[in-house]
Amino acid sequence: MTVHHDCDVLIVGSGAGGATTAAVLAEAGHHVLIVEEGPWVEQGSVVPFSLDQMDQQYRSGGVTVALGMPSIAYTEGRCAGGGTEVNSGLYWRPPEATLDSWRIKYRIKDFSTDDVLSICEEVESTLSVQKVPGEHTPASDILRRGADRLGWKNDEIPRWMTYRDGAGATEGHRQSMTRTYLPRALAAGARILCEHRLNKIVRSGRRAVSAELTDMTAATDGQNAVTISFRDVIVCGGAIQTPAILQRTGLRHRVGRTLAVHPTVKLAARFDDVVNTPDDVSVFQVKEFAPNISFGGSASHPGLVALALTDNWRDFGSAVTSWPELAIYYAAITSEGRGLVQVVPGVRDPLVTYRLTKRDRDLLGQGLGRLAMVMLEAGAKEVYPSFKGAPVVRDRADLAAMTTMFAVARASVMTVHLCSTAPMGDDDKRCATDSHGLVRGTDNVFVNDAALLPEAPGVNPQASVMAIAIRNARRYCADRAG
Amino acid sequence: MREVQTIDHPTATIVTGAAGWLGTSLVTALAGDGRHGRNGSVRGLVRSEENANHLPKTIELIRGDVTNRASLDRLFDGLGDGPIDLIHAAGVIHPTASMNEFDAVNHVGTRNVMDAAHRHGVRRVVHVSSNSPFGSNGARNDRFRNDEPYHPYLGYGRSKKDAEIAVLNAVGKGLNAVMVRPPWFYGPHQPARQTTFFTMVKNGKFPILGDGGQVRSMTYVDNLIEGIVRAELVATEPGRGWWIADAEPYTVNEIVETVGDALRSEGFHVKPNKFRLPNVVGTVAEKIDTLTQRAGKYITQFHVLGEMNKNIAVDISAARNELGYDPQVALVDGMRNSIRWCLEQGIEL
Numbered sequence: 001m002t003v004h005h006d007c008d009v010l011i012v013g014s015g016a017g018g019a020t021t022a023a024v025l026a027e028a029g030h031h032v033l034i035v036e037e038g039p040w041v042e043q044g045s046v047v048p049f050s051l052d053q054m055d056q057q058y059r060s061g062g063v064t065v066a067l068g069m070p071s072i073a074y075t076e077g078r079c080a081g082g083g084t085e086v087n088s089g090l091y092w093r094p095p096e097a098t099l100d101s102w103r104i105k106y107r108i109k110d111f112s113t114d115d116v117l118s119i120c121e122e123v124e125s126t127l128s129v130q131k132v133p134g135e136h137t138p139a140s141d142i143l144r145r146g147a148d149r150l151g152w153k154n155d156e157i158p159r160w161m162t163y164r165d166g167a168g169a170t171e172g173h174r175q176s177m178t179r180t181y182l183p184r185a186l187a188a189g190a191r192i193l194c195e196h197r198l199n200k201i202v203r204s205g206r207r208a209v210s211a212e213l214t215d216m217t218a219a220t221d222g223q224n225a226v227t228i229s230f231r232d233v234i235v236c237g238g239a240i241q242t243p244a245i246l247q248r249t250g251l252r253h254r255v256g257r258t259l260a261v262h263p264t265v266k267l268a269a270r271f272d273d274v275v276n277t278p279d280d281v282s283v284f285q286v287k288e289f290a291p292n293i294s295f296g297g298s299a300s301h302p303g304l305v306a307l308a309l310t311d312n313w314r315d316f317g318s319a320v321t322s323w324p325e326l327a328i329y330y331a332a333i334t335s336e337g338r339g340l341v342q343v344v345p346g347v348r349d350p351l352v353t354y355r356l357t358k359r360d361r362d363l364l365g366q367g368l369g370r371l372a373m374v375m376l377e378a379g380a381k382e383v384y385p386s387f388k389g390a391p392v393v394r395d396r397a398d399l400a401a402m403t404t405m406f407a408v409a410r411a412s413v414m415t416v417h418l419c420s421t422a423p424m425g426d427d428d429k430r431c432a433t434d435s436h437g438l439v440r441g442t443d444n445v446f447v448n449d450a451a452l453l454p455e456a457p458g459v460n461p462q463a464s465v466m467a468i469a470i471r472n473a474r475r476y477c478a479d480r481a482g
Numbered sequence: 483m484r485e486v487q488t489i490d491h492p493t494a495t496i497v498t499g500a501a502g503w504l505g506t507s508l509v510t511a512l513a514g515d516g517r518h519g520r521n522g523s524v525r526g527l528v529r530s531e532e533n534a535n536h537l538p539k540t541i542e543l544i545r546g547d548v549t550n551r552a553s554l555d556r557l558f559d560g561l562g563d564g565p566i567d568l569i570h571a572a573g574v575i576h577p578t579a580s581m582n583e584f585d586a587v588n589h590v591g592t593r594n595v596m597d598a599a600h601r602h603g604v605r606r607v608v609h610v611s612s613n614s615p616f617g618s619n620g621a622r623n624d625r626f627r628n629d630e631p632y633h634p635y636l637g638y639g640r641s642k643k644d645a646e647i648a649v650l651n652a653v654g655k656g657l658n659a660v661m662v663r664p665p666w667f668y669g670p671h672q673p674a675r676q677t678t679f680f681t682m683v684k685n686g687k688f689p690i691l692g693d694g695g696q697v698r699s700m701t702y703v704d705n706l707i708e709g710i711v712r713a714e715l716v717a718t719e720p721g722r723g724w725w726i727a728d729a730e731p732y733t734v735n736e737i738v739e740t741v742g743d744a745l746r747s748e749g750f751h752v753k754p755n756k757f758r759l760p761n762v763v764g765t766v767a768e769k770i771d772t773l774t775q776r777a778g779k780y781i782t783q784f785h786v787l788g789e790m791n792k793n794i795a796v797d798i799s800a801a802r803n804e805l806g807y808d809p810q811v812a813l814v815d816g817m818r819n820s821i822r823w824c825l826e827q828g829i830e831l
Binding site: 152292293370396402403 | 619620623629631647650
């Protein structure tokens, strides 16, 4: 038995790109259907940054790997609201210089920096972007204190959270997509099918005509087929799934060729006091070396502390029992390298590869050394860098041993910011879509998510993704009446 | 220039490595009647076999060696009760006999000098360090901040890192010592290997690796002396260290072009530099350098070539702010002075 749906616009994915697109289109009168592979999980029903959350709201239980030397682990949200349900909630406008350079280099039409920033302002108001009114977590204070002692620039990054008056960092309410743009879309008449996996978009020449899906909630295999007919389809599956979907649809021009990420390396640091806040991350970032290198706090749930110590478990493992005194931090770089996303026939997940350049490797080492120094200055008793064979760092002399031994190939490199696999712009030698997300070679297949960002923005990308998605959705509504 | 609080000249200033290339410039300035001239005595530590005929006659020479602890006590004989400052400029950059010289002279020698200074109640010590304990910048637009993690580059870097730690340990025991960190310095009294550099540029044969856009901070020797004297006489907390360099870093292309211009303005015929090598040559040279150093040998050419494709660029704002350091000489004038000095000495370029 096959279930069939009809709609004007099928939106594949419900994260920062899909949810905003759905809200703008539904409010303009389009008949919108959203399909989402993951479940709808209410905020608060799962502990933030926990292994349980990784299991429920991430793809593949939390960790997927981009092959290369070294391999880079990455995570993707897989739930209603996508990555916005599980990320750190930190909000950074795209830097003006970045927008200017994208417009010129990729020939993006009607992409004035002022227009993008004015959409950012709207987003900031909708999501209640603000700083913490009350106390910061110890993990935040550590980063600020260490950087201040070195005279290194650091800032509190605002978050899209609501707080009661004077509330501390851990008392905010995340204004993720399931709290904001998805309810708006649904109120305007959009529908959402969760736990529906897209298998295929059926194409006839330049037009996509229908989609074939699997309903993963159906009890038996014979009853889980779903087809959807639409006028237009907008793919918002994130920087890994979007190019995979396009490639399976036979759309390959500049698709999945230019994956950009912010590679990161990590360390755990132990202090004399209890510093671990399992359900929150630091809201401070050190931007002294931006855009090359940035430092911030990582999720430090006990399970993740254990994970951070596994690179040298023989020497580091005993520290796990004092996890309340440990916090995890990262050094992220803007990378010159690029990666590939390629579908492999018969395999569900695409093959992802990424190549770091020499500069990238050098910067990761330099970043980890500088981050360890911030920790020592903040009063860390021991620093445990995440690479195989790493020494415990207790003072500056140990730091010399650590930086000498560091090799990227032995490090646990990971990333959460994935983008640029279907870049937008009028330069068709570089770009998979036109300046507003219409995929080249098609009349009605659009992309509207992180895949459109022509490069990694050097800051948390959610604001850039949302602003660009809203811009393109409005253009769509101006071009096609609801 | 920033106002800073200074202390009086000491009655005696001791300079280790006085006959070396930095030491010669330094003691000449301290014993002269220029702006760094001082009334107190200037004593130089010189190795027993070392030629010191080029030093000003007003310098009191003490024969000894930083590797010989007992010989260092002689530096303090008969100096009386007035304040004594010590500038530790002795060091090995390119060892001649064996790799052990790095550790023996740069590391253990520094420890010995710090101990002696502490024993004899020296008022202020300035240790001349290097960029090498800190390695190189990951990106061309990165600048080393004043405080950076150690990431020593090969044998020299390790020994200069250990020297810094020896200084910091002595500070922990109560010695008032600070450090200056000059990258690649140049100027009059330079050793023969830097004269070779001029000759290579003149003949259009200086090896530029890749696009030549690597970024390097350099220090004209008079700027360095300015930095050393300020580190000595400006009241700061012990244990501090500062980058002392020309105001801005240069690219390798700029360096080669500027030296070419300086040579031309001194009347030389300079051939256009067309000697470009792929970056991989630098990588290979570095590998050879690493392997030979591991085997206890040191080949200057491979070391220099291996470092040529690195970025070593520093931010001097801490020295500006804390010491009032304000470098007056930049590359073109500094290089012209060096070339003139070579000509005055009858050195053929």
